[in-house]
Amino acid sequence: MSTLGSVQQKLSCVFETIVLEQSSAKRANQSYAVVASENVSKHAIDSKIESATVTEKLDGTCVYVHEFQGKPWLWARLDRKPTKAADKRFKTFQRTHREWRLTASRGGGETEEPIFEWGSLVKDFKEVPSNWIPAQQVPLNEEGEPLADKIGHIPGWVPVDPSSRQHLWHLSTVDLTNGTAIILRPSSDDDTAEIKLEITTAPLHLLLESTLELIGTNINANPYQLGTKQQPLHVLVRHGAITFAKSPPLQFSDLKAWFETCPDGRVEGIVWHCHDGQMFKLHRTHLGLTWPISGRLRLHTYPVIVNVDLTPMDTAATPQFASLSNHNGTLFSSITEINMS
Numbered sequence: 001m002s003t004l005g006s007v008q009q010k011l012s013c014v015f016e017t018i019v020l021e022q023s024s025a026k027r028a029n030q031s032y033a034v035v036a037s038e039n040v041s042k043h044a045i046d047s048k049i050e051s052a053t054v055t056e057k058l059d060g061t062c063v064y065v066h067e068f069q070g071k072p073w074l075w076a077r078l079d080r081k082p083t084k085a086a087d088k089r090f091k092t093f094q095r096t097h098r099e100w101r102l103t104a105s106r107g108g109g110e111t112e113e114p115i116f117e118w119g120s121l122v123k124d125f126k127e128v129p130s131n132w133i134p135a136q137q138v139p140l141n142e143e144g145e146p147l148a149d150k151i152g153h154i155p156g157w158v159p160v161d162p163s164s165r166q167h168l169w170h171l172s173t174v175d176l177t178n179g180t181a182i183i184l185r186p187s188s189d190d191d192t193a194e195i196k197l198e199i200t201t202a203p204l205h206l207l208l209e210s211t212l213e214l215i216g217t218n219i220n221a222n223p224y225q226l227g228t229k230q231q232p233l234h235v236l237v238r239h240g241a242i243t244f245a246k247s248p249p250l251q252f253s254d255l256k257a258w259f260e261t262c263p264d265g266r267v268e269g270i271v272w273h274c275h276d277g278q279m280f281k282l283h284r285t286h287l288g289l290t291w292p293i294s295g296r297l298r299l300h301t302y303p304v305i306v307n308v309d310l311t312p313m314d315t316a317a318t319p320q321f322a323s324l325s326n327h328n329g330t331l332f333s334s335i336t337e338i339n340m341s
Helices: 042-046 084-105 165-171 252-261 319-325
Strands: 015-020 033-040 053-057 061-068 071-077 156-159 180-186 197-203 211-216 234-238 269-273 279-283 304-307
Touching (some): 015 084, 165 211
Antiparallel strands (some): 015 033
């Protein structure tokens, strides 16, 4: 296990994708599905995907550690979305483009690929808070304005607001006064060869420019079964932190079988971190498999030790820190066994 890349934008699938005229397994009310073909994408091949480090893709919401008003701060994901009129134009284009892809996949027609051109940022996109920033590496137009991605959003970030209930669960994982975060990571305990995880605190300044996944009780229907509604538990996991001792196969059929039958395959997806800095992902739904799944997940198989010592800290505004400190030094058989009462 190790720590790898920062995720600022949506990652491309490791396989070439195709559009099918069937309901999406990932998004309700979506009448089409984007699935993986059996061909590894050219970009992945060019990035030497076969020698990449493979990590678990967690099902949460992405966060970013970046300075705000001169202090290390936690930022929440906020994509700038099109206005109603612009969104209507873009959805019409998307339908046209899907039809073009379907026709091309069947070997029919020589028509040119449809393209879409956005208007100005002010005209075509909704307003965002004044302290919103675009994600790193978002391309710019000739006027220096950030451009939308292939789903019509401009990826970006806003600093979490201590007075906003919208950021309640983000804020439960940080003490912004003391500049500290609650993170889940591989244990640094070298006394045993057994792999285990650790819930501990980390200074925000050491996480600057990192992206992490916020997972827990009130995030994405809690697929990892953390905490309870009465006693919620939320943690931050640095992207690339949870690797595989043995990389999964890259061939389509073998990889699908790995997800279906291997204990390590009981994950939402996987991410390949290539040596050139490129990253590629694969979600279970790309293979026609469902998520979430019932039963014991890969994340549940590791013992977890809690190392949260708050002696030097003011815990008045951070109840989750205080609750975890009650378990300081305790080893649990699984993350699902942690009782926050």
